[in-house]
Amino acid sequence: MPETIDEQITIEKTKDPKEIPADDDLDFGRLFSDHMFMMEYESGKGWHDPQIIPYQPLEIDPGSSFCHYCQVTFEGMKAYRNEDDEIMLFRPDKNAERLNNSNRRMCMPELDPEFFIKAVKTLVDVDSDWVPSSEGTSLYIRPFIVATEKYLGLKSSDSYKFLIIASPVGSYYPEGLKPTEIKVETEYVRSVKGGTGAAKTGGNYGRSLLAQNQAAEEGFDGVLWLDGRERKYVEEVGAMNVFFRIDDTIVTPSLEGTILPGITRDSVIKILEDRGEEVEERKLEIEELAQAYRNGYLQEAFGTGTAAVIAPIGRIQWEDLNMEINDREVGPLTSEIYDILTGIQRGRIKDKYDWTDKVK
Amino acid sequence: MPETIDEQITIEKTKDPKEIPADDDLDFGRLFSDHMFMMEYESGKGWHDPQIIPYQPLEIDPGSSFCHYCQVTFEGMKAYRNEDDEIMLFRPDKNAERLNNSNRRMCMPELDPEFFIKAVKTLVDVDSDWVPSSEGTSLYIRPFIVATEKYLGLKSSDSYKFLIIASPVGSYYPEGLKPTEIKVETEYVRSVKGGTGAAKTGGNYGRSLLAQNQAAEEGFDGVLWLDGRERKYVEEVGAMNVFFRIDDTIVTPSLEGTILPGITRDSVIKILEDRGEEVEERKLEIEELAQAYRNGYLQEAFGTGTAAVIAPIGRIQWEDLNMEINDREVGPLTSEIYDILTGIQRGRIKDKYDWTDKVK
Ligand SMILES: Cc1ncc(COP(=O)(O)O)c(C=O)c1O
Ligand SMILES: Cc1ncc(COP(=O)(O)O)c(C=O)c1O
Numbered sequence: 001m002p003e004t005i006d007e008q009i010t011i012e013k014t015k016d017p018k019e020i021p022a023d024d025d026l027d028f029g030r031l032f033s034d035h036m037f038m039m040e041y042e043s044g045k046g047w048h049d050p051q052i053i054p055y056q057p058l059e060i061d062p063g064s065s066f067c068h069y070c071q072v073t074f075e076g077m078k079a080y081r082n083e084d085d086e087i088m089l090f091r092p093d094k095n096a097e098r099l100n101n102s103n104r105r106m107c108m109p110e111l112d113p114e115f116f117i118k119a120v121k122t123l124v125d126v127d128s129d130w131v132p133s134s135e136g137t138s139l140y141i142r143p144f145i146v147a148t149e150k151y152l153g154l155k156s157s158d159s160y161k162f163l164i165i166a167s168p169v170g171s172y173y174p175e176g177l178k179p180t181e182i183k184v185e186t187e188y189v190r191s192v193k194g195g196t197g198a199a200k201t202g203g204n205y206g207r208s209l210l211a212q213n214q215a216a217e218e219g220f221d222g223v224l225w226l227d228g229r230e231r232k233y234v235e236e237v238g239a240m241n242v243f244f245r246i247d248d249t250i251v252t253p254s255l256e257g258t259i260l261p262g263i264t265r266d267s268v269i270k271i272l273e274d275r276g277e278e279v280e281e282r283k284l285e286i287e288e289l290a291q292a293y294r295n296g297y298l299q300e301a302f303g304t305g306t307a308a309v310i311a312p313i314g315r316i317q318w319e320d321l322n323m324e325i326n327d328r329e330v331g332p333l334t335s336e337i338y339d340i341l342t343g344i345q346r347g348r349i350k351d352k353y354d355w356t357d358k359v360k
Numbered sequence: 361m362p363e364t365i366d367e368q369i370t371i372e373k374t375k376d377p378k379e380i381p382a383d384d385d386l387d388f389g390r391l392f393s394d395h396m397f398m399m400e401y402e403s404g405k406g407w408h409d410p411q412i413i414p415y416q417p418l419e420i421d422p423g424s425s426f427c428h429y430c431q432v433t434f435e436g437m438k439a440y441r442n443e444d445d446e447i448m449l450f451r452p453d454k455n456a457e458r459l460n461n462s463n464r465r466m467c468m469p470e471l472d473p474e475f476f477i478k479a480v481k482t483l484v485d486v487d488s489d490w491v492p493s494s495e496g497t498s499l500y501i502r503p504f505i506v507a508t509e510k511y512l513g514l515k516s517s518d519s520y521k522f523l524i525i526a527s528p529v530g531s532y533y534p535e536g537l538k539p540t541e542i543k544v545e546t547e548y549v550r551s552v553k554g555g556t557g558a559a560k561t562g563g564n565y566g567r568s569l570l571a572q573n574q575a576a577e578e579g580f581d582g583v584l585w586l587d588g589r590e591r592k593y594v595e596e597v598g599a600m601n602v603f604f605r606i607d608d609t610i611v612t613p614s615l616e617g618t619i620l621p622g623i624t625r626d627s628v629i630k631i632l633e634d635r636g637e638e639v640e641e642r643k644l645e646i647e648e649l650a651q652a653y654r655n656g657y658l659q660e661a662f663g664t665g666t667a668a669v670i671a672p673i674g675r676i677q678w679e680d681l682n683m684e685i686n687d688r689e690v691g692p693l694t695s696e697i698y699d700i701l702t703g704i705q706r707g708r709i710k711d712k713y714d715w716t717d718k719v720k
Binding site: 028029030032036055057058059060061062063066067068069070071072074105106107140142144146150151152153154155156163165167187188189192193194195196201202203204205206207208209210212213228229231238239 | 388389390392396415417418419420421422423426427428429430431432434465466467500502504506510511512513514515516523525527547548549552553554555556561562563564565566567568569570572573588589591598599
């Protein structure tokens with residue numbers, strides 16, 4: 001267990017605030033809010049010096065271990081403005097927990113989960129003007145930790161920086177939910193049992209670019225990853241978890257240590273089960289999917305993740321087999337789940353799960 | 361093919377040179393020489409602005425993609441001072457080639473290989489006082505490339521920085537070659553077919569720390585990695601390639617895309633073959649190794665890499681099987697190869713391979 005952090009977060013406000021773009025002009029992840037959170041770690045001393053400061057470049061020694069060995073973990077979460085003009089987070093305790101799991105896998109120091117949430121809330125509160133309000137918009141929050149020891153030997157660093165930055169983001173679907181087209185990746189591997197697939201660490205993402213770029217060149221929006229050992233089990237779609245509706249049962253790959261345990265995934269499972277749907281978390285062979293498709297049982301498919309919330313899948317190409325799903329239209333369950341989840345996140349639907357967490 | 365770079369390298373000398381430590385006080389990778397090389401890349405513009413500047417912190421925007429997604433590649437090489445007081449590199453063309461291979465795997469821009477060598481030589485020449493001269497010492501050179509685009513979307517960056525830093529290093533074996541003790545890693549995986557094991561990219565290293573730390577806690581110097589798919593083929597030892605002498609034949613794992621194609625590995629194979637040894641590059645099952653051990657045929661084992669050159673292995677623990685090799689003494693072939701290779705690197709032995717490359 002990480003030690004609790006009692007220190008106060010000091011706040012230094014910017015003297016030079018940026019112009020906040022109109023909701024319609026929001027992009028994803030290019031423009032950052034006026035402030036950032038920063039805290040230091042040293043072996044023996046623990047986490048210390050939590051502060052909110054104007055968003056600014058980091059001074060990184062070129063010998064810092066993270067520039068070479070990628071001892072890096074991160075999280076992704078959003079702050080939403082609800083219809084009562086309150087700012088809400090969605091299950092931030094889950095991000096705190098997952099960050100600590102990632103840290104353990106990467107030999108990095110854990111964080112007091114309550115302090116993590118406090119740091120996120122403090123930053124969002126200071127930059128509350130940056131939380132947009134139109135449907136589909138939010139403030140994307142990126143907590144991350146990097147190893148800073150100035151040493152080229154291969155070992156866990158003795159010092160770290162924990163940072164939180166935030167970027168206002170526009171709607172993922174300005175024209176409504178739109179199905180994506182993906183290909184099954186049969187050459188490249190994202191993750192393998194015994195590796196770091198269940199951790200949110202940068203190496204998993206850099207490693208995935210080549211497959212993604214090649215798929216884009218072939219006209220696809222992304223890839224469906226197969227497991228690294230047997231190359232036959234479905235794992236994730238791009239950087240999202242994946243769900244299929246097969247013969248009225250919902251199937252999603254089980255957590256075997258190779259896929260990221262998505263918070264959206266977990267929420268979708270709970271909502272589905274509550275609605276009385278049959279949900280199976282289990283190994284799913286790509287061949288089984290193809291068989292279901294051939295027999296007319298593959299009804300819907302969608303990805304889940306914080307960025308898109310729900311990403312309907314309209315087409316899956318596996319070698320020579322072109323699987324068009326639900327006539328490339330958004331499926332009924334897909335769109336219902338999207339409405340329920342975004343409804344809870346924005347406070348339109350009563351949150352009986354206690355998932356939303358007010359910033360103030 | 362990368363475009364050639366015609367620009368001159370500008371040189372700005374430090375006004376505040378550091379004290380150069382005595383050869384006996386040298387550590388590895390903590391102290392860096394007075395200068396560093398830096399060059400920028402932008403899409404459309406290519407590599408530009410090559411410069412040597414005083415060693416200094418980088419200004420890195422916290423939204424830079426490499427802080428999150430580890431689009432990072434690097435190299436490791438050494439400059440040696442020979443007995444005629446000349447400074448020599450060892451096969452720098454191989455580092456240039458491997459860096460470009462890594463860059464392709466990581467969707468990063470390639471570098472003109474001749475320019476790469478010129479950049480390394482220019483830095484080493486400016487910091488030539490930092491190249492130590494005692495036996496076993498050298499200037500360790502770390503070229504690396506990081507993605508700098510300020511964007512949290514998952515895509516290949518549009519901008520990069522190429523840097524070269526250098527650190528004087530002491531002898532790896534101040535008291536002579538010393539065998540290491542390693543355990544066969546059966547839980548964690550370094551790399552898998554379809555992944556990035558053959559590229560020198562940071563994610564491979566951060567991912568390996570947990571196994572290494574656990575092995576250290578159990579009293580081992582490091583781990584012997586098995587393949588990620590079948591968990592039965594020997595791949596590498598720590599961050600080194602590995603060789604075994606079995607019944608008078610030398611066996612080393614073949615390059616199947618999961619292990620780093622080491623330059624020391626390649627050099628050792630050539631030297632051995634030239635001496636008339638039988639060298640087999642092939643898949644090697646850990647069970648075959650155990651069988652050879654049980655039958656008394658496992659004669660020697662050693663790792664190869666730029667840092668240690670040759671690292672004799674005295675003991676390998678595989679589950680319950682404790683394999684002591686050559687009575688935990690350095691084997692005769694191991695020490696001979698070490699003498700030949702370091703002899704060529706330091707100019708004591710005639711370099712009939714044309715591997716050494718004078719800085720001036
Ligand atoms: C690889 C990967 N899988 C799945 C997800 C979905 O996780 P979450 O629902 O917590 O955003 C993410 C993050 O968004 C991811 O990076
Ligand atoms: C994973 C890994 N394997 C092997 C090697 C050996 O390569 P080289 O002999 O080129 O130093 C290295 C680098 O030193 C490495 O990082």
